Amino acid sequence: MEIYDVIVIGGGCAGASAGMYSARFNMSTLVFAEQPGGLITTTHLVENYPGIKKITGPDMGQVFMEHAMESGAKFEFSRVNTIEKVEHEGKPVFKLEAGGKEFFAWTVTLATGTKHKHLGVPGEEEYANKGVSYCALCDAAFFKDKTCAIVGGGDSAAIEANILSQHCGKVYVLVRKDFMRAEPVNQDRIEKDPKVEIKYMTEIESIEGDGEKVTHVKLKDGSDLELDGVFMAIGHDPQNELAKQIGAEVNERGDVIINREAETNVPGFYAAGDITDAKFKQAIIGAAEGVYASVMSYNYLQELHG
Amino acid sequence: MEIYDVIVIGGGCAGASAGMYSARFNMSTLVFAEQPGGLITTTHLVENYPGIKKITGPDMGQVFMEHAMESGAKFEFSRVNTIEKVEHEGKPVFKLEAGGKEFFAWTVTLATGTKHKHLGVPGEEEYANKGVSYCALCDAAFFKDKTCAIVGGGDSAAIEANILSQHCGKVYVLVRKDFMRAEPVNQDRIEKDPKVEIKYMTEIESIEGDGEKVTHVKLKDGSDLELDGVFMAIGHDPQNELAKQIGAEVNERGDVIINREAETNVPGFYAAGDITDAKFKQAIIGAAEGVYASVMSYNYLQELHG
Numbered sequence: 001m002e003i004y005d006v007i008v009i010g011g012g013c014a015g016a017s018a019g020m021y022s023a024r025f026n027m028s029t030l031v032f033a034e035q036p037g038g039l040i041t042t043t044h045l046v047e048n049y050p051g052i053k054k055i056t057g058p059d060m061g062q063v064f065m066e067h068a069m070e071s072g073a074k075f076e077f078s079r080v081n082t083i084e085k086v087e088h089e090g091k092p093v094f095k096l097e098a099g100g101k102e103f104f105a106w107t108v109t110l111a112t113g114t115k116h117k118h119l120g121v122p123g124e125e126e127y128a129n130k131g132v133s134y135c136a137l138c139d140a141a142f143f144k145d146k147t148c149a150i151v152g153g154g155d156s157a158a159i160e161a162n163i164l165s166q167h168c169g170k171v172y173v174l175v176r177k178d179f180m181r182a183e184p185v186n187q188d189r190i191e192k193d194p195k196v197e198i199k200y201m202t203e204i205e206s207i208e209g210d211g212e213k214v215t216h217v218k219l220k221d222g223s224d225l226e227l228d229g230v231f232m233a234i235g236h237d238p239q240n241e242l243a244k245q246i247g248a249e250v251n252e253r254g255d256v257i258i259n260r261e262a263e264t265n266v267p268g269f270y271a272a273g274d275i276t277d278a279k280f281k282q283a284i285i286g287a288a289e290g291v292y293a294s295v296m297s298y299n300y301l302q303e304l305h306g
Numbered sequence: 307m308e309i310y311d312v313i314v315i316g317g318g319c320a321g322a323s324a325g326m327y328s329a330r331f332n333m334s335t336l337v338f339a340e341q342p343g344g345l346i347t348t349t350h351l352v353e354n355y356p357g358i359k360k361i362t363g364p365d366m367g368q369v370f371m372e373h374a375m376e377s378g379a380k381f382e383f384s385r386v387n388t389i390e391k392v393e394h395e396g397k398p399v400f401k402l403e404a405g406g407k408e409f410f411a412w413t414v415t416l417a418t419g420t421k422h423k424h425l426g427v428p429g430e431e432e433y434a435n436k437g438v439s440y441c442a443l444c445d446a447a448f449f450k451d452k453t454c455a456i457v458g459g460g461d462s463a464a465i466e467a468n469i470l471s472q473h474c475g476k477v478y479v480l481v482r483k484d485f486m487r488a489e490p491v492n493q494d495r496i497e498k499d500p501k502v503e504i505k506y507m508t509e510i511e512s513i514e515g516d517g518e519k520v521t522h523v524k525l526k527d528g529s530d531l532e533l534d535g536v537f538m539a540i541g542h543d544p545q546n547e548l549a550k551q552i553g554a555e556v557n558e559r560g561d562v563i564i565n566r567e568a569e570t571n572v573p574g575f576y577a578a579g580d581i582t583d584a585k586f587k588q589a590i591i592g593a594a595e596g597v598y599a600s601v602m603s604y605n606y607l608q609e610l611h612g
Contacts, residue, residue, distance in 0.1 A: 013356070013357070016356070017356035017357075017590070020354070020356060021354065021356075024353075024354055047330075048326070048327065048330055049357060050319070050322070050323035050326060050327075050370060050373060050593040050596070050597065051319070051323075051355060051357070051358055051366065051369055051370050051373065051593065052357055052358065052373075053369070053372070053373050053376065060357065063357055063359070064356060064357050066359070067356060067357060067358075067359050070359065259566070260565070260566040260584075260585075261585055261586075278566075279566075279567055279598075279601075280567075280597070280598065280601045282597060284323070284590075284593055284594050284597050285594050285597065285598070287356040287357070287590055287594070288590050288591050288593070288594030288595075289594075290356070291356070291586070291588060291590050291591065292585075292586065292591070295585075295586045
């Protein structure tokens, strides 16, 4: 029975940082990277990670993982389904199940991040990747000169409308309320863009298509809007299922509550990155939390094993 | 009278990160970098900053400052001597003096880091840079085939003894106690190195020379030890004078107390990097604190100016 010193769940910036540091501490380290590189890989260009002036999102995800691998962390590219605390020779150990196999670790760092929120209307699942998308950056180029809608009223919606406008012939922004909460610079840009039309007080009733691809959406006012693509920019859901299984506290948003050193309320169980209750979710914050998780794991192991 | 949105005091990783992020928030930002690049520039190679696999310390200091400059932060390469809180049109503003000039800012981020501790024995100041050094990495090459001592019993002392041994003919490690607190791998290395001799229970009484350079040290047991260089590795002092002037709380080590978002007890006054009470002082932690300081400055300004 192999027991890792550290298992990190998540292969984004926070998880890879935790893996890199843990391996450099000479702790046996396994990183589960179901989504290699994490959410940053859906970002076009990153210019605000201190010390790296400019890098594409995919390259950034890649370099973080390589940094961890070259430091000695092992990687598994599968999903962890369950976690529980068991005992080994009188000491608490975490037991995980992934891909039908069991894994054991003295400490676990959760860095599962967030997932794009779904709208929850008829047609959304049926037409996923057939016109329905959650990443303008990833998919905008497939809609050259087409008509698309972006759903949302926040800064992401404005930014993604700008991205879509570079490819599409026409872009609707469908905003549920009678205002947007975008940064002024991004709001200005879409308001001045002749290709972009913002429709306030507008909600989708259902997404319709010909079975192969989206053709139009039905709006709640009863009208139809013809379009080829529907992009969602309505927020993110924290991936906190494993935190709940192990009894780690989450806040009202579902974010895992940690202290300044990345400790949760469960001894030996840490969290880092977008899954945490950090007030400001950025790669640099998640990376630092990952490093704190490694240090605290190291201290925990020193105490556990004397 | 020009009032900056943000003045950052310190041009190391933490200060430059705060400057970069603040400028990207469109806040007018001035960074005082008395020691451009900060303490990391005295490090040979950095391999544990997440996302940068390998970089020299000087290059790392440089790229962080460039990142801030290219984002729009202004730099002054002088020392801030005083800070006080004054009023401007009924609002609190920080007034700083540097190089005989006055500077004003709505918010200040302190990132002054730490300085190498001095031993405080006769001859130490007189022979500074004439045989007395606080940075083995910087100065070891000047002592090719010479005899040198490193003073200290911690991990830094062991690491720096290794560095000296690559250049010097003979290296003494002068340890005050009867044991060292070095990482086992570094301790092993110096114990196995025929050039290195560890002298426990050994303290320097005074540093002696011929007026031009160090020739020997007098030890507290009355004996002399002939050598060409004395390297200090006895810790760091937090540069907290400005924190004390403005009334920011420090802990028993002199580190400035901040919360998870880099706030001190003084509204509008933040701290980041090695000057803070972080449990683990690393570039990545300081960079994240600098980013938090920027975000909190932005929020503070929003509230101050309505």
